[in-house]
Amino acid sequence: MKHLLGSTFPELFESTAAVSPRAPAVTYHDTTISYAQLNDRANRMARRLIAQGVGPDSLVAVAVPRSIDLVVVILAVLKAGGAYLPLDPTYPETRLSSMLADAQPLLLLRTARTRLSGADIPEIVIDAPGFRAACESEHGHDIIQSERLGELRPCHLMYVIYTSGSTGRPKGVAVTHDGVPDLVATQSSWLNAGPGDRVLQWASISFDAAFWDLTLGLLSGATLVMADADDLLPGQPLKEVLVQHDITHAVLPPVVLSITDSDNALKGGTIMSTGDACTRALVREWSRGRRMFNGYGPTEVTVGSTIAGPISDADEISIGVPWTGARVYLLDERLQQVPDRQEGELYLAGTGLARGYLNRPGLTATRFVPDPFGPPGSRMYRSGDRGWRRADGELFFTGRADDQVKVRGFRIELGEIEACLANHPAVDIAVVAVEGQLADALVVAYVKARSGSPVTGAELRRHVAQSLPEHMIPATVTLLEQFPASPNGKIDRKALHTSAHPVAPRPTPEPTEGDTTPEKVLYRVVTEVLGLPHVNPEDNLFELGGNSVTVAKLTTRIRKELGVNLPMRSVFQTRTLSELAQALQALK
Incomplete structure (x- = not known):
């Protein structure tokens, strides 16, 4: 990517658009627009946003369904100098409203079909005829620094992604432009996307993996392929998208790979697994006839920190080595580096480190701590992940040091689900756990109801669904008369499944006569x-x-x-x- 010039996302995108203006940039359904057209539309909208007061470090909420418009809006916010707060319209309205209340963005950009009640924030309906006409009246050439309300620098905010919070309150991770050049350099040297390639935009816009998709597509000269959420469901729908759109590059979590048939998909292409631990069985299936990589990195860095590959099923499945600009330390409780093959906690540093948690200085100070190994004044993120390093530098993930879990590729704080359940007036105590592995992993809840409350598990699941996204809703809510206790009097989490399900799971029954209708x-x-x-x-x-x-x-x-x-x-x-x-x- 030697042709790319600039240190912020808008500069890097404009550099790509200048090199390949007529190349297809984004495709959605039967519509494709070129880099020049995308750049022009984003520039016009950005000028309208600047007129509305959007500038460096301004936060703009974006509630737009998957579409070309979504890409235009994100680019426009960034070109204006602002940062975007992505709001997936499929999320419960209560959760979206809580994000808006916590973040207090300057503006909300939405479509006419996306309505958020209780949001006392100025809003623009992007598909309203009046706003479209106003954008068309603006100039389409690239925005220069003097047009913005302030100079846009790499240290300015780029996006805020909300993650699950252990106290029941989601927290917004504030990420700047600082890490983008090294992200692009890593993608270029490892994944080699470029003109003629087709990059799938799979992840929900509310997750930072979606930013990886945008960057891999739009900062390489490739085509970013958008599709509706229903068409991206794991299994046959996703496979059809991969085949019909001739996708060459995709980033998918292991659980999605485990459900989707690999035959004829991504032939000769590149697949990256991330978001959860990858298995040899998945590598055996998906690395044949493709280049396969494994990545690692929490939301508190610019999408990732390490990458491994190309990998095969003969390899130990590592999370690889730090990518360009990243530093990874394995430390003990005294913040001393541990020897090779000894387990420690992963601390992440480098150019991609987030600014911290939005409006949460106390929490930021506990997780983003001084880096004793880096330049003066630098910080590192205490990930809570544990791992070890091989003598050749390869890193391996071994698990968590707390109650945070990954389910279906999503990062979940079990405490947030417990807090949501505890908000129901009939609940006395709620405990949430994860049972099963990979594709079979389920979030399950155990509840002790208040005496005399006739609440049911189904009612409690509906209560949770009003506030939490689908991946955080417990598959089952089991009511217990009492919780099993350990010798020290605490709830024995390991005994919950046994006490709630005294009968061993039955084996899969064989088909019987009359059972074929x-x-x-x-x-x-x-x-x-x-x-x-x-x-x-x-x-x-x-x-x-x-x-x-x-x-x-x-x-x-x-x-x-x-x-x-x-x-x-x-x-x-x-x-x-x-x-x-x-x-x-x-x-x-």
Whole structure:
């Protein structure tokens, strides 16, 4: 990427657009726009935002569905000098409103279909005819520093991503432009995306992995491929997108890879696994005929810190080595570096380190601490992750030092879910845990209700769903009369599953005579996928603990056993298993 000039995202993008103005920049459905067109549209909107007071370190909330407009809006905010706060419109409105209340952005940019109640923040409806006309009246050439409300420098804020909080309050990670040049250098030297390549934008915009997708596509001269959320669900929908759009580069978490068939997808391309521990089985399947990499890095750095690859199933699955501009230390409790092959806590430093947590100086001070090994005044992030280093410098992840977990590639603080459950008036005590591994990993909750409260597990799941995104909703909420206790009187978390489920999980039943009708097969497969003893025709799949991953596994099993391609959309749209069985029968 020697042609790239600049140290902020807008400068780097404009450098790319100047080299390949006619190359396709973004494609969505049947529409593709070039780098010149994307740059022009973003410049015009940026000038309108500057007129609204957006400048360096201004925070602008963005609530726009997946589309070309989403990319234009993000670029416009950055070109104006501001920073974007991404709000995924599929999230519960309560959670989006809480982010707005905490961040207090200068503006909210949304579409006419995206409404957020209770947000006392000036807003612009980007697809309103008046605003579109106002943008068209602006000049489309690149914005120069003198047009902004202040000089945009690398130290200025670029985005704020909210992550789960252990106290029940999500926290916003404030990331600057400082780490972008080294991020681009790392992507260039390891992944080699460029003109003619097609980069999938898979991650929700509310996660920093989406910024990796944007950077890998738009700062390399490749084409960024956008698709609707339903089309990116793991399994057959995602595979169809990979094949139909001839995707050459994709970043996907292990759980998604474990559910999606690799045949004919990303042939000769590049796949990167990140967000959770990768397994040899996944590497064996996805590294054949492709280059495969493994990455590591929390939200508190600019997307990542280390990278490994190309990897094969013959390798120990490491998280690799620090990428360009990053420093990784393995330290003990006294902040002393541990010897090779001895476990320690991972501390992250370098150009990509976040500024800290938005409006949370106390929390920032506890996690972003002075770096005794770096330049004077530098800091390092205490990740809470543990690992070890091989003699050749390769790093290996071994687990967490606290209650933070990764489920389906999402970072979750179990305490936030416990706090949400405890907010229900019928709940006395709530404990949340993760059971199972990788694709089978589930968030589960155990609750002791107040005496005389007739609350049910289904009611508590609905309560949580009003405030938390899908990946944080417990698959099951089990009511207990009392919690198992350890000798010191604390709740024995390890004994929760045993005490709540005294009967060992039943083995997967073999098909029996009379069990081959679509309806019977559906009910049997649902019990096996969810690990339930039985289901009723009037049950709702999602109230039983289903989620998007469950739906992917269910439709895959149905296709294998009945030879029927059951659309995942049909599963989401039906209210009961009986209705789903009727839809399945119609396809048969």
